[in-house]
Amino acid sequence: MKIRILVSIFALGALSLALYGGQRAEGGSVTFADHVAPIIFNNCTSCHRPGEAAPFVLMNYADVQKRGKLIAAVTQSRQMPPWKADAGDVEFKHERRLTAAQIETIQRWAATGMHEGNPAKLPPLPKFADGWQLGKPDLIVKMSEAFTVPADGPDIYQNFALPLNLPEDKWVRAIEFRPGARTVVHHSLFFSDATGEARKLDAADPQPGFSGGMAFTGQRFAARFGLGGQANDASATNPGASPTGSLGGSLGGWAVGAQARVMPEGLAYFLPKGSDLVLASHFHPSGKVEKEISTVGVYFADKPPTKAFTGIQLPPLFGVFAGLDIPAGAKEYTIEDSFVLPVDVKAFGTGAHAHYIGKTMHLKATLPNGQEKKLLWINDWDFAWQDQYQFKDFVALPKGTRLDVKITYDNTAGNPRNPSSPPRRVKWGEGSFDEMGSMSLIVVAANEADMPALQGAIRNHVRGAFTKRRSSASR
Amino acid sequence: MKKVLLTVFLVMATLGVQAQDKQTVSDVSLTIKDLAGRSQLPFKLETETAAVLFFIQQDCPISNRYAPEIARIVQDYKSKPVRFFLVYVDATVSAKEMEQHGREFSLPKIPVIHDAKHQLVAAVGASVTPEVAVVGQKGAIVYRGRIDNLYQALGKARRVVTERDLRNALEALLQNRAVPVARTAAIGCYISEQN
Numbered sequence: 001m002k003i004r005i006l007v008s009i010f011a012l013g014a015l016s017l018a019l020y021g022g023q024r025a026e027g028g029s030v031t032f033a034d035h036v037a038p039i040i041f042n043n044c045t046s047c048h049r050p051g052e053a054a055p056f057v058l059m060n061y062a063d064v065q066k067r068g069k070l071i072a073a074v075t076q077s078r079q080m081p082p083w084k085a086d087a088g089d090v091e092f093k094h095e096r097r098l099t100a101a102q103i104e105t106i107q108r109w110a111a112t113g114m115h116e117g118n119p120a121k122l123p124p125l126p127k128f129a130d131g132w133q134l135g136k137p138d139l140i141v142k143m144s145e146a147f148t149v150p151a152d153g154p155d156i157y158q159n160f161a162l163p164l165n166l167p168e169d170k171w172v173r174a175i176e177f178r179p180g181a182r183t184v185v186h187h188s189l190f191f192s193d194a195t196g197e198a199r200k201l202d203a204a205d206p207q208p209g210f211s212g213g214m215a216f217t218g219q220r221f222a223a224r225f226g227l228g229g230q231a232n233d234a235s236a237t238n239p240g241a242s243p244t245g246s247l248g249g250s251l252g253g254w255a256v257g258a259q260a261r262v263m264p265e266g267l268a269y270f271l272p273k274g275s276d277l278v279l280a281s282h283f284h285p286s287g288k289v290e291k292e293i294s295t296v297g298v299y300f301a302d303k304p305p306t307k308a309f310t311g312i313q314l315p316p317l318f319g320v321f322a323g324l325d326i327p328a329g330a331k332e333y334t335i336e337d338s339f340v341l342p343v344d345v346k347a348f349g350t351g352a353h354a355h356y357i358g359k360t361m362h363l364k365a366t367l368p369n370g371q372e373k374k375l376l377w378i379n380d381w382d383f384a385w386q387d388q389y390q391f392k393d394f395v396a397l398p399k400g401t402r403l404d405v406k407i408t409y410d411n412t413a414g415n416p417r418n419p420s421s422p423p424r425r426v427k428w429g430e431g432s433f434d435e436m437g438s439m440s441l442i443v444v445a446a447n448e449a450d451m452p453a454l455q456g457a458i459r460n461h462v463r464g465a466f467t468k469r470r471s472s473a474s475r
Numbered sequence: 476m477k478k479v480l481l482t483v484f485l486v487m488a489t490l491g492v493q494a495q496d497k498q499t500v501s502d503v504s505l506t507i508k509d510l511a512g513r514s515q516l517p518f519k520l521e522t523e524t525a526a527v528l529f530f531i532q533q534d535c536p537i538s539n540r541y542a543p544e545i546a547r548i549v550q551d552y553k554s555k556p557v558r559f560f561l562v563y564v565d566a567t568v569s570a571k572e573m574e575q576h577g578r579e580f581s582l583p584k585i586p587v588i589h590d591a592k593h594q595l596v597a598a599v600g601a602s603v604t605p606e607v608a609v610v611g612q613k614g615a616i617v618y619r620g621r622i623d624n625l626y627q628a629l630g631k632a633r634r635v636v637t638e639r640d641l642r643n644a645l646e647a648l649l650q651n652r653a654v655p656v657a658r659t660a661a662i663g664c665y666i667s668e669q670n
Binding site for chain 1: 534535536539540541542543544579580581627628629630631632633634635637664665667
C-alpha cells in the first residue's frame with residue numbers, strides 16, 4: 001500500500017515534471033509567425049518577391065518552410081543577405097547584415113521542426129514601392145540595344161556608354177538602376193565620361209557595349225594615368241567638387257539586393273555637360289539565354305552642392321604603383337598603404353576593389369589619441385559582390401589620423417575563385433587574370449577651406465607612390 | 476538466449492550497414508510514370524551499362540545553371556549504352572511548368588519524371604539539386620553526388636572547373652573500370668523533406 005502511494009506520488013511528480021518541461025519547451029519554441037517572419041520579411045522579401053532579382057519568393061510560411069534548410073545554411077554562412085562587409089566599428093546605411101541573434105533564431109527554427117505558430121500573429125508584409133524606389137527620376141536613359149547574356153560560361157563584364165545629351169553641367173544626387181533581365185545582372189558601377197572615349201570603344205565593339213578590363217575605371221586609369229601619375233588635376237576645373245579626381249568619374253553603383261544610394265545632404269556628383277553615362281555591368285549566366293536592357297534614372301540636385309568631397313584611394317590608382325607581383329601558390333600575398341590626414345575630415349563612404357584572388361581587404365583608421373576604427377573589413381572578398389558603402393553617419397577623423405589599408409591575395413589552387421588552374425604568377429593589370437587592389441574612403445573636409453590642402457596631400461601621395469615604383473623598378 | 480538474440484541482432488545490424496555501404500536501390504523494378512505518361516523503370520538496365528538520374532529543381536539557381544552542362548553530357552553520351560532521366564523533385568511543380576522549364580533552359584529531350592513522392596530521391600539517397608545518381612548492374616549506386624566541382628560551397632563558384640566527376644564515372648564504367656570517386660557532396664538547394 002505504502003509502496004503504491006509512493007509510486008503514485010512519484011508518477012505524479014514525473015508527470016508534472018514532464019508537463020512542466022513540455023510547457024517550457026512550447027513557450028520557448030521558435031515559430032515562423034512570432035520569430036522568423038519578421039526577420040525574413042524585413043531582410044529578404046524585398047528581393048525575394050515576384051518580379052525581383054531573387055530566384056524564388058519568400059512571402060509566406062509555405063515559401064519559407066520549403067526552403068528552411070537552405071535559408072538556415074546561407075544565413076549562417078552569411079552568403080545571404082548579400083553583404084560582404086564584416087561588422088566594423090561604424091555602421092553602414094542600408095546594411096543587409098543579420099545579427100548573430102537573428103541567425104541563431106533561424107537555426108533554432110530549422111532545427112526544431114520549422115513550426116508555423118499562430119498565423120494570426122504573423123506580421124504584415126512590408127510595403128514595397130513598385131517602380132522607381134526614389135520617385136520619378138529627372139532623367140531616364142536606357143540601353144539602346146539588348147546585350148545577350150549566353151546560357152553558360154564564365155561571368156561577363158561589359159561596359160555600356162549611354163549618351164545623356166546634357167546641354168549644361170549637372171549635379172547628381174542619386175542614380176537608380178533597373179536591370180531588365182534580373183536573374184543575370186549582378187551589379188553595375190556608374191561612371192561619367194566627358195572624353196568620348198567610352199563612346200568610341202562602344203562603337204568599335206561589334207556587340208552592344210564594350211568589353212575590356214574588369215571595370216571601366218581600371219581601363220581608363222591604365223590608359224590615361226598608367227605611367228603619368230597625374231590623376232587629380234580635374235578637380236581644379238570644378239571648384240564645387242572633385243568628381244573626376246581620385247573618384248575617377250565614379251557616380252556610385254548598384255548591386256543585386258541593394259537600395260539606390262542618395263548622396264548625403266549638400267553633396268552631389270559632378271556631371272559635366274555632354275558626358276556619357278558609362279555602366280560597367282557584371283553578368284552571370286543563369287542556364288538560359290537572357291537579353292538585358294538596363295534602365296537608369298538620374299536624380300539631379302536642385303542647386304550646386306555646398307561642399308566638395310574627394311576620395312582617398314589606398315594604394316592609389318587601383319594599386320598600379322604597388323608593385324603587385326603575386327607568385328603562383330602564394331597563400332597570403334600582402335600589399336599595404338598608409339596615409340595621414342593633413343586636415344580634419346568627415347568620411348561618408350567607402351569601397352574596395354580587387355579581382356578574383358583578392359582575399360581580405362581591411363581599412364582601418366588610427367586616431368591621434370590612439371583609438372582604432374575599422375572602417376571597412378572584408379574577410380572573404382568576392383569580386384562578384386563589389387559594393388559601395390555609405391556610412392550611416394559622417395565619421396569624424398581628426399587631422400593626424402592614419403589610414404591603413406591591408407589587402408591580401410590567395411593565389412593557391414585551394415582558392416576556388418582563382419581564374420588560373422594551376423595557379424600562375426599574377427601582376428597588376430585590367431584583365432581577369434591580372435590583379436588590382438585598393439580601398440577608398442570618401443570624405444569631405446570638416447572645414448571647407450581645408451579642401452585644397454587635402455587634395456594637395458592626396459596628389460603628393462599618388463606622386464610618391466609613382467616615384468617609389470619607378471625607382472624600385474629601375475633598380 | 477538473450478546473448479544469442481543480441482548476437483543475431485548485432486549481425487543483422489552489421490549486415491544492414493554493409494548493405495547500406497554497398498548501396499543498391501532496394502527495388503530494382505521500381506516503376507514510375509514519366510511526363511509523357513510512359514512507364515519507366517529507371518533502375519532496371521537491359522543492355523545498358525548505366526542509368527543516370529539528374530535530380531533538378533525548376534527554381535533552384537544552381538540547378539538551372541547546370542542546364543547547359545546537363546545537355547552537353549547527354550549529347551556527348553548519346554551513342555553510348557547509357558540511359559538518362561531528368562527528375563524534378565519539387566512536389567508542387569505542375570506538368571506544364573516542367574515542360575515550360577525544359578524548353579526555357581533547353582534541357583535535353585530525355586524522359587522527365589516528376590518524383591512528387593520522392594521515391595527516386597529516397598531510393599538513391601539524393602539530398603540536393605542538382606545532384607546525380609548513376610545506377611549500374613543490379614541496382615548498384617555506382618556514383619552519387621555533384622556533376623562537377625563548379626561550386627565549392629553555396630555562393631562560391633569556381634572560375635575554373637577542375638573535376639568532372641560525373642563524366643569521370645561514366646568513362647570508367649564504359650571502360651569497365653572502377654569509378655574513381657564514387658561519392659561526392661553535391662552543392663545546391665536542399666530537397667525539402669516535407670512534401
